[in-house]
Amino acid sequence: MSTAGDDENSTPKRFRRLRFNPLREILPYVCIVVGIVVAARNGFTFAGDDGVLVICSLALVAVGVIAVPVNLWMKKRDL
Numbered sequence: 001m002s003t004a005g006d007d008e009n010s011t012p013k014r015f016r017r018l019r020f021n022p023l024r025e026i027l028p029y030v031c032i033v034v035g036i037v038v039a040a041r042n043g044f045t046f047a048g049d050d051g052v053l054v055i056c057s058l059a060l061v062a063v064g065v066i067a068v069p070v071n072l073w074m075k076k077r078d079l
Contacts, residue, residue, distance in 0.1 A: 024071045024074070024075065025071070025075075027067075028064045028065075028067035028068045028071060029064065029068070030064075031060050031061070031063055031064030031067065032061055032064035032065060032068075034057075034060065035057045035058065035059075035060035035061035035064060036057075036061055038053065038054075038057035038060075039054050039057040039058050039061065042054050042057070
């Protein structure tokens with residue numbers, strides 16, 4: 001007797017593709033764009049408390065840049 005899950009198991013795991021995940025595929029690029037915009041906006045007035053905001057926005061860009069290859073690796077490995 002066949003069950004509904006048999007169709008999923010007929011394809012080997014290495015050939016299955018992940019479904020669209022916006023947190024994995026879009027959010028790193030959003031972090032990069034937002035970090036660049038905030039750094040550019042506050043970079044011209046590098047005085048007082050704005051210096052901290054520039055450093056935090058550049059850290060946000062760094063996190064986004066690191067997240068892109070990590071998420072591509074996770075997608076490739078089906079994690």
